[in-house]
Amino acid sequence: MQPTFRKVVIFGVGLIGGSFALALRKAGAVGEVVGFGRSQSTLDEAKRLGILDRIGNDVAAEVRDADLVLLATPVAQMDELFARIAPHLGSQTLVTDGGSTKCDVVAAARSKLAGKVAQFIPGHPIAGAEKSGAAASMADLYQGKKVVLAPLPENPQASVARVRQAWEACGAVVSELTPEEHDGVFAAVSHLPHLLSFALVHDLAQRDNKDLLLSFAASGFRDFTRIAASSPEMWRDISLANRDALLRELQQYINELSSLQQALADNDAAKLEEIFSLAREVRSTWTQQ
Amino acid sequence: MQPTFRKVVIFGVGLIGGSFALALRKAGAVGEVVGFGRSQSTLDEAKRLGILDRIGNDVAAEVRDADLVLLATPVAQMDELFARIAPHLGSQTLVTDGGSTKCDVVAAARSKLAGKVAQFIPGHPIAGAEKSGAAASMADLYQGKKVVLAPLPENPQASVARVRQAWEACGAVVSELTPEEHDGVFAAVSHLPHLLSFALVHDLAQRDNKDLLLSFAASGFRDFTRIAASSPEMWRDISLANRDALLRELQQYINELSSLQQALADNDAAKLEEIFSLAREVRSTWTQQ
Numbered sequence: 001m002q003p004t005f006r007k008v009v010i011f012g013v014g015l016i017g018g019s020f021a022l023a024l025r026k027a028g029a030v031g032e033v034v035g036f037g038r039s040q041s042t043l044d045e046a047k048r049l050g051i052l053d054r055i056g057n058d059v060a061a062e063v064r065d066a067d068l069v070l071l072a073t074p075v076a077q078m079d080e081l082f083a084r085i086a087p088h089l090g091s092q093t094l095v096t097d098g099g100s101t102k103c104d105v106v107a108a109a110r111s112k113l114a115g116k117v118a119q120f121i122p123g124h125p126i127a128g129a130e131k132s133g134a135a136a137s138m139a140d141l142y143q144g145k146k147v148v149l150a151p152l153p154e155n156p157q158a159s160v161a162r163v164r165q166a167w168e169a170c171g172a173v174v175s176e177l178t179p180e181e182h183d184g185v186f187a188a189v190s191h192l193p194h195l196l197s198f199a200l201v202h203d204l205a206q207r208d209n210k211d212l213l214l215s216f217a218a219s220g221f222r223d224f225t226r227i228a229a230s231s232p233e234m235w236r237d238i239s240l241a242n243r244d245a246l247l248r249e250l251q252q253y254i255n256e257l258s259s260l261q262q263a264l265a266d267n268d269a270a271k272l273e274e275i276f277s278l279a280r281e282v283r284s285t286w287t288q289q
Numbered sequence: 290m291q292p293t294f295r296k297v298v299i300f301g302v303g304l305i306g307g308s309f310a311l312a313l314r315k316a317g318a319v320g321e322v323v324g325f326g327r328s329q330s331t332l333d334e335a336k337r338l339g340i341l342d343r344i345g346n347d348v349a350a351e352v353r354d355a356d357l358v359l360l361a362t363p364v365a366q367m368d369e370l371f372a373r374i375a376p377h378l379g380s381q382t383l384v385t386d387g388g389s390t391k392c393d394v395v396a397a398a399r400s401k402l403a404g405k406v407a408q409f410i411p412g413h414p415i416a417g418a419e420k421s422g423a424a425a426s427m428a429d430l431y432q433g434k435k436v437v438l439a440p441l442p443e444n445p446q447a448s449v450a451r452v453r454q455a456w457e458a459c460g461a462v463v464s465e466l467t468p469e470e471h472d473g474v475f476a477a478v479s480h481l482p483h484l485l486s487f488a489l490v491h492d493l494a495q496r497d498n499k500d501l502l503l504s505f506a507a508s509g510f511r512d513f514t515r516i517a518a519s520s521p522e523m524w525r526d527i528s529l530a531n532r533d534a535l536l537r538e539l540q541q542y543i544n545e546l547s548s549l550q551q552a553l554a555d556n557d558a559a560k561l562e563e564i565f566s567l568a569r570e571v572r573s574t575w576t577q578q
Contacts, residue, residue, distance in 0.1 A: 126507050146505065175505075188493060189506040193513040195549060196485060201568035203545045204477060214575050216435065216464075217478040218415050223512040224482040228572040232565035236558055243553055250550050254543060256492045260484060261539050264532055269525055276521035279490035283517040286503050 004165060006031040009056065009066040011081055013037050013046040016098040016125060017072030018137030021051045023170035026139040034062050046134040060088040068166060071097040076237050078105055082112035082120075089113070095120045096163045100186065101241040102150045102179035118154035121163040122179060123147060124186075125172065132231075143171035150179040187245035192253060194235055195246070197228040293454060295320040298345065298355040300370055302326050302335040305387040305414060306361030307426030310340045312459035315428040323351050326362075335423040349377040357455060360386040365526050367394055371401035371409075378402070384409045385452045389475065390530040391439045391468035407443035410452040411468060412436060413475075414461065421520075432460035439468040476534035481542060483524055484535070486517040 008024065010017040013035040024030040035052040036059065037043050043055045056062045063069055063085045071078050078097060089095070095113075099105045102122050109120045126146040147167040151160045164174045177185065204213050239246055263271040297313060299306040302324040313319040324341040325348065326332050332344045345351045352358055352374045360367050367386060378384070384402075388394045391411050398409045415435040436456040440449045453463045466474065493502050528535055552560040 198568040205571040227509045236562040273525040279487040282494040
């Protein structure tokens with residue numbers, strides 16, 4: 001029996017791309033996996049680990065007859081990648097990506113893929129981040145995890161269904177949002193919290209008594225600031241890529257803090273309790289899905 | 290051999306007070322533990338669990354000859370407790386507390402203990418919070434945990450040493466700060482993060498699309514908002530009790546967010562990376578002590 005995807009080409013064989021390959025392979029859903037990347041040593045390691053069948057050396061030849069191309073590089077590199085693959089993309093080849101922001105990737109795809117943009121189905125697997133690199137790849141990384149597809153109006157339904165099929169073969173639970181909805185949602189529940197956590201640690205880090213302060217920080221601080229140990233380069237790029245939505249969230253949060261500030265300045269116990277109570281109710285009934 | 294503390298009286302037999310009793314008992318450092326509290330069923334349970342030897346019913350008689358009195362109630366009740374015990378406090382009896390804020394407790398002690406204030410050594414064990422109640426009490430709750438003593442200029446060194454001895458018998462690591470230092474430190478590393486976490490969840494909770502947003506929240510959000518499930522009443526009281534220090538921290542944090550907002554609006558990649566990098570460096574080298 002033919003596998004669902006005869007040939008998959010992956011650009012960027014780190015945690016996201018490597019785990020996608022391993023998961024498809026484990027599901028028996030892929031014939032051949034070909035990888036491209038900036039670092040020869042990563043590619044060699046990925047081949048050694050059984051992530052790749054082959055290390056690609058001719059983009060034109062590889063993307064011409066691929067069933068599926070996954071861009072799993074940092075978002076900042078995708079514009080250039082779209083330009084490189086655009087002239088050679090076969091008419092039956094679908095492209096998807098694993099970027100954390102979608103409107104900027106869609107803009108790059110529209111600009112560089114131009115007439116072939118209908119072949120690009122934007123995606124975002126909600127997984128990983130704590131570890132990275134090919135060596136961290138796991139066949140079950142996506143098991144039970146969410147993947148958001150953010151289809152374009154130009155995408156044929158059958159193409160969206162085929163990319164969905166790939167992620168479902170990896171064990172993921174696939175949802176669909178528009179690119180704008182996606183970026184709004186993740187600005188609120190992911191990008192803003194990262195910014196706030198970085199900001200708190202930065203605020204303390206600049207003080208003369210920072211060692212004293214940090215010596216008394218406990219488990220509340222530990223959890224609140226866990227994400228402040230994330231990659232500065234990655235979060236710089238995500239922040240800028242999703243700038244408009246993030247600026248809206250940041251302003252709304254500053255407004256929220258101003259009303260807390262006012263309640264505190266007014267000794268308004270009832271108002272403080274009301275804010276804390278609603279937060280507690282919502283947080284304690286929320287369960288990660 | 291006589292135990293170090295012949296008789297200890299505890300007001301408020303919840304997690305903090307109950308664990309203090311169990312730990313002293315386990316260390317063989319206490320002869321008799323007498324408890325007072327608002328809820329008869331909690332007191333009965335504490336007796337049944339071996340936390341208390343006796344449930345007190347005459348404050349005057351019990352505090353007259355106690356070696357040590359621990360106030361382990363919510364901070365808001367301490368003013369009244371100081372007034373209740375003041376007339377009866379024996380000259381050899383020391384008093385300490387377990388409140389999360391110190392300047393307000395010190396003010397209450399000065400006002401109500403008056404001439405006996407030198408017998409009060411303010412304290413703050415940094416432990417607990419996730420669970421509460423007598424039933425959650427553990428003999429090893431304080432093992433390796435920090436306890437801050439915030440002595441008054443009036444306290445004889447020998448009295449401070451004796452309260453330190455009690456907490457060290459519980460396995461705690463004892464530090465000293467002035468009450469003002471204490472409240473400044475905890476405003477920065479504990480009270481502010483709680484406020485920020487409540488504020489984020491409250492911000493999202495008020496939106497029409499809150500269910501959609503929360504359905505895509507993942508592990509970063511989970512950890513950042515864990516403390517937003519804390520007790521609203523307790524954090525209302527802490528916020529108001531440490532209002533001045535907390536208002537200073539909140540303003541400084543809003544300033545920090547304003548400069549992030551500016552960097553983002555300016556597309557200032559270098560500035561964003563600088564802020565994130567310093568935060569990451571400090572957070573990833575920090576270890577909870």
